[in-house]
Amino acid sequence: MRTKLISLMAATAISIPTVLVAEEVKVLSIVTNRAGEVEYIDRVEKAFEAANPGVDVIVEYMDDESFKVKLPTLLQSKGKPDLFFSFSGGLVAEQASQGVLRDITDYAESTGCAAMHGEGGKNAYSVDGKLYGLPMYASNVALWYNKRLAAEAGINPEEIKTWDDFLGQVETAKASGIPPVIIGAKDKWPVMFYHAMLADRIMGPDGYAKAVAGEDGGFASEAWVETARQLKRLGDLEPFQPGYLDTTYDKTQTLFGDQKGIFMLMGEWLVSAQRATATDGKGMTNEEIGVVSFPVVEGGAGNPKATYGGMNGWLVSAGASDTAVDFLCHYVGTENQTEAGGLGFFLPMAIGADELVEDSHNKWSAARLGESSGHTVFDQNLNPAIAAVQLDIAVDLISGAVSPEDAQDLMEEERQLQ
């Protein structure tokens, strides 16, 4: 009896540490406002834990601004996440150069995880040929419009091919008394979309690269000043909803869903987000919303098929375990991404994961990305400080607070300081 008791105690003593020392995979995400996505992530997490006994996946959510500000400190602390959300872009190179990321090139190759993603997506998470993370979804920024209000204003957005066409329709809509454009200038980035897309249409894909390299006057070149001039033309028409400078992006989703204006330049996520945030809880159906690609600028060097948007995904922090990388592969792998695509959350990046995408607007966006001549990621590898100046000047241009020349000088000045 005594022997049995000792054996039981010993067995218990051995098993307790096994239970207590479960391996944790800490994941830091930004807050998602797509209905049902948190539950979907929970399911993915539970499935991984069930397949890997002793592993505990902990997902934490943070709002965008807090996430951006806290990340540098977090990544250097003991409580750093193993995986964290990333908008890709210039910050990946900065983080890689500072040694806060794990190079997963070999591991992802050996497990077959890397093979589930195309080169375009992986490039967004690679620096100097080393893979530091994996993409989850792409987004395509386009001009969404309210069909009913457009008809009431006497315009047909389907006819928009050039920037002048767009400005003409904006002018007509404004004369009808309906706010032509909804924009969230308090958050700045929705305005930056116009600046960035105009730059792409005017200069083509080399515009950013040349400016970053300081060629032809950098960001103060004539082409960049022309970009700023075109954006100012839009601002001069005063086409935005009242109080646009105090309007956040979140509020614009509601305004669009509440049918308070005609156009909104945004990613395809707007369609589901406006339904979730409209005052009546319904918003507009897909059929009530139209969409056209961002217009070309006459005489510009840009390709009309070039797309602009996000390439969002996850980065692996330095010191993260193989289990953490396994969870990432599981999360952004074909099987789970197919389900996410089918649920209409986003346009999945894993190869073959788009077969269940049914949402008509997501399909439209996927088609544009499919035929894209080049996809420009939001801040186009800009250093965070230059990207921040681009945000500032975009808002200042549409509000008339700065001249196009001065605006681009500010951007160039920041580039020279880097």
Next chain:
Amino acid sequence: MTTADDHITIRPPSAWQRMMANGQLRMLVIFVPPAIVVFTIFVMLPMLQAGFFAPYKWSGYGPAPWAFNEDTGRDFGTWIGAQNFDRFSGHSAFQTAFKNTILVIAVSLIIQLPIALLLALMIYNNSRINTVFRLIFFLPYIMAEVATGLIFSFVLDGNYGLSKWISDLMGMEEAFFPLAEKPWAFYSILAVIVWKYFGFHMMIYIAGLQSISREMLEAASIDGAKTVQKAVYIQIPLLWPAITISIFYSVLGGLQVFDLVMPMTAGGPSNSSHTLVSYLYNFGFIRLNVGFGSAVGVFLFAVGVIFALVYRNTVQRGQ
């Protein structure tokens, strides 16, 4: 027979002995070290760090700007001397932030404190109704700054907030968006600052007024002094120590305004409503310019310390 040698000299106990005897030393040993440790870790070290970071261009990644990064083969940061100080002093947004901070202090001193004093004089006497008013006036101070900022950003929203309702009530064609208008955005923040903090100063004054001798006021009344005369010639002069503390808090508080600015305007439109701290946060930390942000922090710290030293040695000397 006694001699001079027989006299016993009783020396007064030294300060050390007195402290030992009355238990002060024990109290010092128990309570001072934790305070010093906490103050050093959470106040002095970050301040010193900011001073060391200020001459560097540094993104905040890596243990320190002068640490060596093996991945890149160079230090995490770059020594740039006084360039960060040059940059912010010539930056128009910084100049606006500086002016705005001065404006916060001016409004606090010229509008907020007189309102607080006036109300304190009206309700300092203990009575039920005065207690109710004190609570009402003190309530805004209890609310968290960020919550206050968020509430007012909704109140002043012309799309869905109280501003729309009032605009509609007044028959205005277009709702008023004070936070979207450059000339109005910062004045809106100032109004909220006055509303939020006058109760705090009022309570300081009430405590001061209640400690003034009633006999003195009664004597003045017997001599025929009116309420205003008693306030001007007796209460306010005797309240001066409390007023100096109130001014001290106002100025230092004005230098630190941040939590209301971020939810209300985030410094916009076009960087017109930044204060020094929101400028530091936006242009330093959000843009990953930790060296630059540290330089602004050093400036802010220097302004605060200089003010505190000058004020303590002039206005508050002898108190």
